[in-house]
Amino acid sequence: MKRYLAYYNENHCENRNYDVVIVGAGIGGLYTSLMLPKNLKIAVLSKKDIYDSDSCMAQGGIAASIQDDNRKLHVEDTINAGCYVNNLEAVNTLVDESEEAIESLIKLGVNFDRDLKGNFYRSFEGNHSIPRILHVNGDSTGKGIMDALIKEVKNAPNIEVIPNVFALDIIEEDNKCNGIVAYYKDKFVYFKSRQCVMASGGIGQLFSKTTNADILTGDGIAMAIRANVELDNMEYIQFHPTAFYSQDFDNKLFLISEAVRGEGAMLRNSSGKRFMKKYDNRMELAPRDIVARAISHEIDKSNSNCVYLDATMYNRDFLKNRFNKIYSECKNNGLQIEKDYIPVIPAEHYFMGGIKVDLYSRTNMTNLYAVGECACTGVHGANRLASNSLIEAVVFGKRAAGDISKRINYDFEDNISTINTRNNPPNKGRQEFDVDFLKLRIDLKKLMDSSVGIIRNIDKLQNALNFVDEVLFKIENLKFNSVLDAEVYNMYLVARSIIESILNTKDSIGSNYVEEYSRHSVV
Known part of the structure; x- marks a missing residue:
């Protein structure tokens, strides 16, 4: 398997020293950095x-059990959505510490929406038995939290946020992480550290239809694969039922939040008829895997491009205030959602698998942690309960920070002065012929859509694995001319791990719906 270290040593890597290096600047990465000691x-x-x-x-x-909520219900909702294969200890940890996490975010400056009496505005989403979803500025919760975290991080003298860095490899010796090699400002940099946290996000860009940002190509997970760090639940990929359908999309689709259905919006097929009742008694608020498969089945059955989300039972003022971002996006696409149905399709949205961690976000490699979507705590099981992801990043980010605080060795010896390249491929004999990496990227996206999507088939999966293996064999020893080439290599490595995991699981459950193993039709 290709490791970059030997190739980069010839370029005389710049060395930088830190106590902690965090790969990823989303909520998981930033919140973890703020929970670490200020020294x-x-x-x-x-x-x-x-x-x-x-x-x-x-x-x-963000889902949380606060104040007078019944925490047992939150646990039950989570494991029901996850098809009862969740890590129950991790679920209990998430729920028990969710109120403390919300209080921590408030102290950091997050202003959650409240009603006229000053109480938190809490709403329903799919498979939640009670309203427990908190919001910021209606449908801008992530940005609201990020704005507060970014402000705090920028004011923290001990935290350096470095943009436009492409992390390449974990530096390890005897299964102990010593830092990260990355490409930064046209040179290779060794970010040496006592502890590392992987918070690099998901895998959405492996698919052509995704709600994920264009940076999410599974890089952190690929780094873990190359360093023999243990992974888990790689077969579980969540497809959000309602992404805005457009024939003109580039890199990602706009998400129509589940909160719209939580407020009562209904799904209709191409004939304008509601259809969810025949698939699940919970109808539009069934777990995401069930709703996504139902929509996919309706689209195939009618040979149509999409189904429709009907929110016309609400007036303009309510929709604009509650879903300002969605209202504006739809308006920009010529829709008035108080009058018009919203065209929607399922799209890859969230990865429940990833780097296996314990309750303190520790991996099986000493000094290496993982938080957020790239990590697999086991909380989500086979299908993530809506809005459990942000709270997971906060709860387990704090646990990672607490463990690092206890474990970090203040008498750390700087005994690795250069990158250790033992057992890495030699620099001599690299192949340097042209490969169209852009085409390889497009080919992989199409392959994942057709073979590793909402409904899976063993023959297609095996053919997909053969194709991925052939590509990896061809490119593994090539000289990469850009970070985009390395990114494509990461995508193929992660794709291989996902497909192999599906084939080895020999089961059909939740988001891993395999026709040959399923005991149910469609849902």
């Missing part, structure tokens, strides 16, 4: 600008 020197590496993340785009809200 630690911290670097937060951002693949692009600090605002280029899924965290900034998160609309629906």
Whole structure:
């Protein structure tokens, strides 16, 4: 398997020293940095600008059991959505510490929406038994939280946010993480650290239809694969039922938040008829995997491009205030959602698998942690309960920070002065012929759409694995001429791990719906 270290050593890597390096500048990465001791020197590496993340785009809200809520119901809703294969200890941890997490965000400056009496405005979403979703500025929860975190991080003298950094490899010796090699300002930099946190986000760009930002190509997970860090639940990929349908989309689709259905919007097929009742008694508020498969089935059955979300039971003022972002986006596309149905399709949205971690976000590699979407705590099981992702990043980010605070060795010996390249491929003999990496990227997206999507088939999966293996064999020893080439390599590595995991699981549950193993038709 290709490691970059030997190739970069010849370029005389610049060395930078930190106590903690965090790869990723979304909510998980920033919040973790703020929870660490103020005497630690911290670097937060951002693949692009600090605002280029899924965290900034998160609309629906943040689920939390606060005040007089029944926490047992939150646990039950989470494991029911996750098809009862969740890590129950992790779920209990999430729910029990969710109120403390909300209080922490408020102290950091997050202003959650409240009613006229000053109480939190809480709403329903799919598979929640009671209203427990908190919001910021209606449907701009992620941005509201990020704005507060970014302000705090910029005022923290011990935290350095470094934009436009492409993290490449984990530096390890004897299964101990010593830092990260990255490409920054046209040179290779060794970010040496006592502890590392992977907070690099999801895998959405492996698919052509996704709600994810264009930076989310599974880089952190690919780094973990190359360093033999343990992964888990790689077969579980959530497709959001309602992305705005457009024939003209580039990199990502606009999300129509589940909160719209939580407020009562209805799904209609191409004939204008409601259809969810025949698939699930919870109808539009069934778990996302069920709704996504139902929509996919309706689209195939009618040979149409999309289904429709009907929010016309509400007036303009309510929709504009409650869903300002969605209202504006639809208006820009010629729709008045108080009058017009919204065309929607399922799209890849969230990855429940990733780097396996324990209750303190520790991986199986010493000094390496993972938080957020790239990590697999086991909280989500086979299907994530709506709005549990932001609270997971906060709860387990704080746990990671607490564990690092206890474990970090203030007598750390700087005994690795250069990058250790033992057991890495030699620099000699690199192949340097032309490969169209852009075409490889497009081919992979089409392949993942057709073979690793909402409904899966064993023969298609096996053919997909064969194709991915052939590509990896061809490109593994090539010289990459840009970070985009390396990004494509990461995408293929992660795709291989996902497909292999599906084939090895030999089961059909939740978001991993495999026709041959399923005991149910469609849902």
